[in-house]
Amino acid sequence: MSELDISKNITEYRKSKELTIKELANLAGVTPSLLSQIEKGSANPSINTLKQISKALDIPVFNFFINDAGTEDLVVRKDSRKKIMFAEDDSFAYELLTPNTKGSIEFLLMKIPPKKSSSKELFSHKGEEVAYVIKGSVSLYLMNDIVELNCGDSVKIPPHSNHKWENISDIDCEIIFAVTPPSF
Template sequence: MDLASQIGQKIRNCRIEKKMTVKDLAAQAQITASMLSQIEHGQATPSLNTIRLLSIALDRPIYRFFLNDPDIQHDIVRKTNRKQIIDQGIHYEILTPDMNGAIEMMQLTLPAGSVSCQTPLGHKGEEVALIQEGAVELTLGTEICLLHAGDSVRIKNEIKHKWSNTSQQRVIILFAVTPPSF
């Protein structure tokens, strides 16, 4: 089976799974129903832009149409299989399977009396963090904020920041960064 036929079959399978008609999907993807039918039957090779429009309409990442095995298991990270970075007691766990998506999710565990870095650092993109356990000081630009379990914060593009655990307990912070930059 050639690539166009494989892509067409995957699009058809997703459409059926979403209980959409050819006409419905074609309308949402801004193509004709006859074009979609030809794509699904491997009789037309869709442009990358058309595949992108179909992926948006089907709410599926575009890369799924190019994988040999679009098994969801590739996107699952089991707790026992997380990639980990441990440096001087500071423990990062990568919660996303790879850097191929638009977002990266991590868990940071700071032992009592530790800091994420000596000097506040900035990075491209935004970060959203949720304090899961403990209390932590966040240096955000020139301000210091005290955050407790359940508090969250958005750190805007290039804002220099660092996490400081001044307590006697560990702190666990769950955070997402877009685009991935860790």
């Protein structure tokens, strides 16, 4: 596996959007000097800075962490999925089931331990989401309602709808979902 080069990925996305360093810096709310240092690899961006840059480029943050080595492998093996873990609770994880998020759809597996939730607060994203519960039971807080979903149930979540997932069972809950456009 080759070494991850976030700076190269940021530069490539900036150039693909035909933006100068100064233009992207202004859109992202960072200084051109900082962005230049990040792109040269002489400064490491914080997660918040990466979020600002990804929002300005209108791409998921996850794209900065993907290496392309020539011809892209279209198969994602079970033991080599890219995982997104959260510092506040490393038992909760998303696994990317698509090779990357460069296409128009993103396919993920969300694993929620017993009595845990996907976030503290309801959140929304611009993508339309369809989810299918493959293990356990979950409460979906969707806008002003709570929807109980069991293994085999599915749900469509409209774009920009506030929501969060909560595992109400005593076993791990697993949910497969697709989001378009990608939002991670």
